[in-house]
Amino acid sequence: MVVFLILINTINVFSQEKIDSLQNKTYIELADAFFNEDDNKDTIAATSYATYFLDKAKKEDFLERIAQGFNLLAHIHKGQDKLNYLDSIIQYTKDANLKEYPLEAYIHKTGYYYAKRDLKKALDNCIQANLYADRSDNENQKIRTKFRIGLIKTRLGYYEETLEIFKDCADGYLKESSDNSYLTSLYAIADTYRHLKLLDSASFYNEKGIKTALSKGYEERYYYFLLNEGANQYDKNNYQKSIDYIDRAIPYLQKINDKPNVAMGYHFLGKVYKQLNDNEKSELYLKKVDTIYQETSDIHPELRSGYEILIDIYRKNGDTEQQLLYIEKLLKIDSLLKSNYEYLTKKLTKEYDTPKLINERDIIIKKLENKNIYWSISLLITLAAFGVVLVYNYKRQQINKKKFEEYLSSQKRIDKPIEVKSDELLISQDIQDHINLGLEKFEKNKGYLNDSISLNSLAKQLHTNTNYLSKMVNHYQEKSFGSYINELRLEHTIERLKTDLVFRKYSIKAISEEVGFKSPESFSKAFYKKTQLKPSTFIKQLKKEG
Template identity: 35%
Template structure:
């Protein structure tokens, strides 16, 4: 589509124009296509939450049109986006449907879905299932002569070997991909490859080689503004490396870069802020900055560190088309054997942990996404009971789901969303920096300035006043 060949800054404008035209036409199919297009634009700009909203709107239209092609295209797109957002279990459910559907047609939709499904299993630690799907994908790609897909499965398996601690095997797999990725100009996957090569060499204590690969992550961020949450660790490793060598200039440079990275990730991945695994949290970075500045007699080189996430993801262009139907009953049985071998056990475990029907859990999670997207957390006086009413389920179910999936209590979840939101406002809109503490508290729904200040410091590790000074 021409929209994807236009300048990046105009793509969203064109997509919005398509939606306006579709609304005027009252044609559901045109509207569906317009929302998909906008979703793809947002996804490629790493605005995954907004992209998912567009896909959900398109999906509601697809149900009304009863169009199988778009139904499964949207299942894939929603599954891919949920994987990127770190909702692996939900993504697995959607992508399994796609694999089963496209298995009979074959071609690239089947291979892309199979690959994405393998990544989800990798994300939940089911490494053996991921390896089995990678092996199957490579075999099927060769049989259908779809050789372009093979490097994606090979890279997935190379990363899988890293997680299995087979570091030398991982290096052999990943280093062999260099030429194919460069030929494709696949910046995203080349960057992920460089990151895991660096991690492998760290594990083998070959630090200079590791830093060489990890530095390429920073080069890509500078040149292409591409970063994924899992890649953030490259900066922490490099900061620690240069600090141990007493190279404060490089350390300061990387700390400044890490702040830029975190701003970007916070803006685009704030939904997973509680799951981040960071060595350099806000308080630690401020202390490290002070130490590094004193060592180099440099003042005020850094700004405050924001919050971000650690998940990994793959962005692949999706071209869905149908080929001649072929009989793949044996292959389907093989896939089902690989995947379903643990499905009953997983479902029992989920019910055991929460004691709630899985459909209800999924519905609550979907409603929480909508609640966050609509900024419902800004409502003043919001309580656990009120949130349960908004979501449409009882307080017990809502509390259990938030405790399990958000890894915090209900009010802590609400307050975290509020603090993340006010940090974004303070960072991006200067007028809020002159607000009183009471005005800022009112802006995000806190009952008092005292409560707001207390929660802010607990969340960030620094006082509100100190934060404002550092912006």
């Protein structure tokens, strides 16, 4: 309703004489007029041109132009209105064979959700974009999709993988002379090298980015490279250089209200001053990081260590109230990061992992409440419970290992000879041979990975009927059609888990979707029935086996 009212109001702004003058304009002329008004920051006029563009396309039933019209409107709107326009593109074009759509809409939705730090939705849309990108001959769209995949993987900590992705993207943008996107890729490369602790390489790309940004007139990019090099100089233990770089970057980032990167600058200043033994300034900057987090509810995993520093400062100062306050905050952050960054959980708890924080918090509370008498008892109970858990986990691991080894040695699918003839089916031998040949091709092409495959759809593919196909599967495979499909999917999954290290890192939900199951629950249930192990346990055992 909001979008509809906006369109009506903007059309009413244009006089009938102005609308009449648009009737003879081509789509290119209307688009040029739109971007001219957009450059001039005249949103009302730009919306009117985009609305007329879309209306003209709908009247002419010109699908590609309809998609372009929605894309123009999405370009100048924000929030839910923007998403509505992008969803309209997808709805109109999802079954069409267009070059740019709906891929363009999925790329924009990925960027939208990534900026909101809703990584789950960003990844969902990025996966859809990647599916369409594989079929597209538009190199720019392919690069942009690949870059967004790299961003998400970086957020999850896969720096080795993303380095090559970003380098490929930089090469692609350079060939296209897309300066702004090229600079974005250089920044991503420099930041990835920094996380990999290849600090000289990070400095090389930061300096390259600084020079390119200045020569091409991209002021914003220039300041981001300054910030990144400031962080890099901290890692090199060049603390004064780190301060100089960051102090030059922060005023501009504050000017454009980029709070996440302002927080990143404060974080490294806090760490620098901690190394310089200036706890007062360290505390000041790290508390500014927390203030921004409270405002935005967004925190990068890298900023977690700042809370550890604050806790350490308050512990040494004997300020138990502040120590407890920041322990509580860190516990909440860990909980948030665990839910949003499942793959990063193991990397987030170094000096103050969650169990240690909980224990430390309980100790402080008991001290504050003068309940020291219970401390030793609680500690003994905790240690005893911990010992029980250790024994239980050890026995469970041994059982899982035995199940895993038994499965690998004995659970192998035995294909019945496709040449076997049977008169029991009451199906002519020619038809049997035809269906068997089709099933061989179906298995070879991995058609079972399609989550929409059914007895009916496969019968149509094989040019037979469901009765014949069902009988053939029941007779030769000795199982129902559904069990046959699931068996193929599970065998494919297990073989891929054995050989594909990247596939092992997928979530159970992602694996289940990749191999055609409707839900993670149905996948896990079928996997356990086949192997007597949960998928996550099976993957852990594979990792232990090397």
